[in-house]
Ligand code: SF4
């Protein structure tokens with residue numbers, strides 16, 4: 191499949207998402223609600239681009255737009271820039287205190303007077319990434335609740351969620367830094383629940399919660415959960431190789 | 441109508457669940473059945489649905505709070521729905537809500553203390569020609585005016601012998 195993005199010819203597999211094609215070819219498209227590990231949310235719309243196909247132009251969200259034929263793409267046309275600026279205004283009105291605003295203001299600011307009602311202090315823009323991450327893990331401890339202007343992210347009955355294992359995936363993926371997660375003295379607090387942290391057996395760094403370990407064990411009763419941080423894991427692999435070579439006499 | 445409290449236990453939930461294959465696509469239908477039977481979705485019932493279909497409780501809570509037809513709080517024996525869709529809104533559905541609020545002392549989403557009336561607004565009942573429309577249990581009241589409300593409620597109270 192031949193895709194021309196901003197005048198540059200790129201190769202794409204059929205069905206590949208436009209955003210991924212652009213990324214692979216080093217072409218920048220702004221995103222807020224995207225994580226490489228999760229399916230596209232298509233909720234922030236920052237990733238919009240113009241697609242010209244058969245002489246017709248349309249505006250699409252590149253994170254969920256599969257390439258199915260030869261197309262030409264403009265990621266930064268006047269039209270796209272204009273729409274993106276409106277999006278930034280809307281996102282600012284919904285979540286002015288979110289961490290994502292820092293970057294947005296730097297790139298698109300200063301914003302003209304916002305005619306939309308601004309939700310002062312709000313960090314969450316309701317992109318849904320956190321819910322998606324929790325679902326993908328199979329825990330499903332949080333979801334969006336209510337609808338329209340009352341919509342928010344919360345655990346069932348707004349109580350500390352029983353299904354939560356304290357992995358912190360929701361807080362990590364959140365572009366707004368809207369989910370509070372604290373760690374103190376080996377205890378992680380998130381969604382109003384406390385979790386005991388387990389240490390890396392190599393260096394003693396806290397790496398996961400006890401519930402997380404139990405959850406992994408329950409999923410794969412045969413496997414063992416190695417309590418090693420990424421660094422120590424790598425070191426162990428390297429050491430393993432070295433020993434193996436030593437034994438073969440090289 | 442509070443089935444679980446009235447000692448019916450959760451057997452009715454089991455009966456409903458048994459009617460459906462264990463597939464997630466029946467989730468909404470199951471919740472609707474429970475709502476219909478009970479007037480709301482008791483928490484115990486949601487727990488049973490969660491077990492039966494193996495879905496996270498968060499999914500159920502999300503649906504229960506998303507759809508106006510579902511409710512987590514017991515509805516009154518007379519569940520009053522005032523349509524606030526475009527046509528009804530233009531024909532002063534707000535005035536109906538105000539009149540009901542004054543007479544019942546509750547706002548939309550609430551139930552009177554004696555459990556008799558609950559009030560809510562809905563977004564369109566599809567009967568725009570009858571605007572403004574109000575539905576009490578399954579009875580439609582067409583072209584209602586704030587003045588008519590007191591009479592309608594009085595008639596209902598007359599019918600109500602306390603054990604509906
Ligand atoms: S909490 Fe963060 S990740 Fe979740 S919906 Fe809000 S902004 Fe998105």
Ligand code: FES
Nearest residue numbers: 232234235237253
């Ligand atoms: S990144 Fe595509 S809509 Fe948010």
